């Protein structure tokens with residue numbers, strides 16, 4: 001089966017995806033700087049490295065920073081452009097009540113910030129446990145371990161947060177357009193869950209999602225999407 005393209009009416013090319021990408025890029029750049037710093041290289045000034053690490057995390061988790069980014073002029077223009085593309089493709093008016101969209105975005109922002117803080121706590125705890133049981137021998141090793149865990153999990157979390165948001169937004173948009181039923185679509189590659197592959201091509205009602213899987217795009221890292229069925 002040929003690999004399917006993501007439909008262009010799908011949401012994830014909007015500002016939130018850009019925000020997550022920039023957040024990851026900022027974090028990686030910061031980690032490179034931290035790793036090159038004399039404190040880190042010497043592996044002795046644990047307190048200084050720890051402080052810098054925590055500053056990094058604060059700078060990428062702060063909800064107000066995310067909010068400022070999402071409401072900046074360039075992002076608003078970006079959203080408008082994406083919105084027009086979406087509308088042209090569907091040839092329908094997809095304008096949602098502003099409050100509904102704002103609520104979705106607000107919920108997403110707070111979940112994103114909370115997930116990120118929880119991730120930091122778990123990575124910190126795991127590193128401390130590793131140090132306590134003698135699995136790592138130096139401060140540098142302990143910090144390297146923490147960074148590696150943090151970056152790889154943050155990246156997978158970012159992807160999941162975007163697909164979940166996309167799933168919810170698509171559901172809201174289709175609901176607002178009066179779409180009652182959809183065809184479950186998958187990417188058609190080897191990474192698709194078996195239970196989702198079983199739904200591929202089947203018609204479901206928005207009022208009654210498939211019991212086993214829930215709505216497309218909402219399970220962890222799910223890349224499936226609902227193709228709307230018109231009248």
Ligand SMILES: [Zn+2]
Nearest residue numbers: 196222223224
């Ligand atoms: Zn899926």
